[in-house]
Amino acid sequence: MTSLKALLAKPFARQIQKRVNKWASNPLATQQKVFEKLISSATSTVFGQDHDFISINSYEDFVKRVPIRDYEALRPYVDRVVQGEENVLWKGKPIYFAKTSGTTSGSKYIPITKESMPSHTEAARNAILMYVAETGNTSFVNGKMIFLQGSPILEEKNGIKLGRLSGIVAHYVPKYLQKNRMPSWETNCIEDWETKVEAIVDETINEDMSIISGIPSWVQMYFERLQQRTNKKIGDIFKNFNLFIFGGVNYEPYRAKFENLIGRKVDSIELYPASEGFFAFQDKQNKKGMLLQLNSGIFYEFVKAEKFFDDNPKRITLKDVELGVNYVMIISTNAGLWAYNIGDTVQFTSLKPYRVIVSGRIKHYISAFGEHVIAKEVEQAIQEATNNDSSVLVSEFTVAPQINPSEGLPYHEWFIEFENEIENLDMLAKHIDNSLQNQNSYYKDLIQGKVLQPLKITPVKKGGFKGYMKLVGKLGGQNKMPRLSNDRKIADTLHNSNFVI
Template identity: 60%
Template sequence: MLNFFKKKAALVWAKKHVLKSGEFKKNSVKNQEALLLSLVKTAEKTLFGREHDFESIRSVKEFQDRVPVADYEDLKPYIERVKKGQANILWTETPEYFAKTSGTTSGSKYIPISKEGMPFQIAGAQSALFHYIAQKNNADFVNGKMIFLQGSPEMEEVFGIKTGRLSGIVAHHIPGYLQKNRLPSWNTNIMEDWEAKVEKIIEETEHENMTLISGIPPWLIMYFEKLTEKHGKKIKQLFPNLQLLVTGGVNYEPYRDKMNDLLGGKVDIIQTFPASEGFFAFQDDYTKEGLLLLTDHGIFYEFIPLEEYGKPEARRLTLKDVELNKDYALILSTNSGLWAYSIGDVVRFTGKDPYRILVSGRTKHFTSAFGEHVIAFEVEEAMKATVEKNAAQITEFHLAPQVNPTEGLPYHEWLIEFEKEPENLELFRSELDEQLRARNTYYDDLITGNILQQLHITPLKKNAFHEYAKSQGKLGGQNKTPRLANDRKIADLLEIYKL
């Protein structure tokens, strides 16, 4: 009886929430402009606000004129002052948390999360689940066990500010009605050794009624593979009531075929777009492409056309200016004190009513050794189409330029770990090249003009990416190997795993 009422309550809450959310979906442009001016007004007495004359800002244009686009290095001097416990620097108070992330040039990054910003991290995930329940008219999963993948919930303190990985911080804010159903245990979650942690998660979950599992696709695959190896069964045989996977962090599509094979039955998928800087979007309609952009969650968005990114005169567009199917660098101003901050993600719009986006790449993860500027969305779509045509399956791949081959013209090298190899690797290679040429005219011009030769494929041994990540101390959690590079640093390390 308790389970019936729990499910019924979830359905009622979900439908009320979705009805209420119609307001922001219809008024995103107007609300975004009002939100920016509200953020500026709140922060006008901060050090950053005084230095950039927030007090006189009355429009988006005036904000853009006064506040340049910044990356972490630009904001680091302010963040260092915040780390020493100083208030009124980027936001009116010291942050409630620092989300600690890995940086390539800055060492560890400390992303501030304010008392105003933290609730939106939780609300984004809740809204994703409510939209799912309302659209499917099904809340069965609330009565089963759930895994929320996370880093260790243990935190250190930096001058009194609690500091840890975002997923570990979020663990302290999971609603009470979900806590009883949540796995794994605290002692397992705080384990640092990722392989040992997965083994322990399996021990705690393999005989439970699992109904929802959340994590990035590489982690889900690792967990599912170990379960399958141990029991000799598909996941839906082990967990017949598994209803829902919640994923984020990377594009799910290249993993879909392998995931379906491991699952062995129908499981619904919610794709999300969370980050330490905010919870940006989630899949709200399972009949349409793209993720709903959350325009009322304390974040003002700007969009720089990717081809202009990094240039002095780059345009900073707002929602009213964006076009469909174009790539934009994502810029944020938040209620945690990030101002015109370049998060490093590239998005493209699939719809405007409401605004829906796809994550199409990273501003720093692309291949353009020859001016082609190939991005993640293009290679992932090319791979997806090629895999479907050749009845193959991949585990992971990495693309790097080969500028100085021992013979012949330069080329793109694709290092691929196959789950199921194509019957004819040469046909697969030719098809993949054609698919990429169809999606990137610059690459096509380089092939046609005999500047590049057709791409090369280097098949890798099973578990190659797993072993590579382990060797770099980046196994598990939210770590993921970049799929594109403009150099051969990763490619040269992967070469030792080739067949």
């Protein structure tokens, strides 16, 4: 028998679908309206006065007055907000700070305002309802739903609550979902990830789970614990599990592993949430890419990634984007971020409507598990480790993620070519790993939460990197060995070509 909740879900889904289609089919007008509202709302703020918002009458005016900034460049304004000052980047004060890891500045405090908060919650809801409207599937609404996320316990700084974004969002789960939502509040508050996973397994193993949501690397760990406990496939443990919702990292490296763990295929919905805003969600099961959220208080600009580090690169709006081009995404938001570079690169898969995929980060990085490790961090880590032991001489190195090791947890694999013979590789690896954890709180959380094991060093033969560069036709000239990559192309070539010891 169909439940009342399932019956009500379909008309609600159709209503949301109409609303979404209305702005998605009028993208440029929708973005223009967002742009005008943002400028008029912030004219009397400190930032608005500093950048002469009152005389901005067009996008061209905005480009002339407001340069692209990253967090470091915007930080003088953010620091004033953190100290409790009003009307700095946006009218009044934020209601939250989403605390994230900075690559050069320690913790970052991303403001969330009463105007921006709804977009963080409504987009995820709309993603599910668009799925219902498309497929007619409401079977999952009566089952239990799990959202693997950070602790909802919030701190306070100068009267403003702060925490991880997922912990903040946990306070906004609608009442009609509370009864079906797992894990319990108490379990969600457990800080240690390994302890938390065991508690989640205890709570869910005998439940009728129908929706499972989270970052793939974290969900994989949950699935593996369930399988260890029961010796069954996830699809056999949860017979009505038929919808997987994910975001945060590229799912493709995990897809085969997940289908093996589950034992069957399930529908999935990809989300593109960030502390700075909820940018996109998958609106169609049979279309590549996620629908860019144009009606959520976010104004988008784009710069071609290959031109981004040029002097004064050209900034464009939606009307000028092209399919398949790698763009750095720049945002201005009703949380007070202005021409802000979040560091992500996107490519458009559709222009009617505007759909995107996340293609990476503008700089070399590793983020196979959401850790956002950059070149500066790995270089500093190896420098600190060799400074600690002057007998260690490194001639070259590169780093890659090992997502599916033959045993144990995933890890970062460091390929290092030494000038001399090293007696204690384990000690060196420990020093490098400690330095990386000290620099990058995301990485530290993953190590401490037992999602990753500490890094492993694979020694490269003398001349091995030179052999690699020659093999790929990049020996000499201005070509440099990439310090790190988010896939295993280089790693696999080093292994397969016998450049490693």
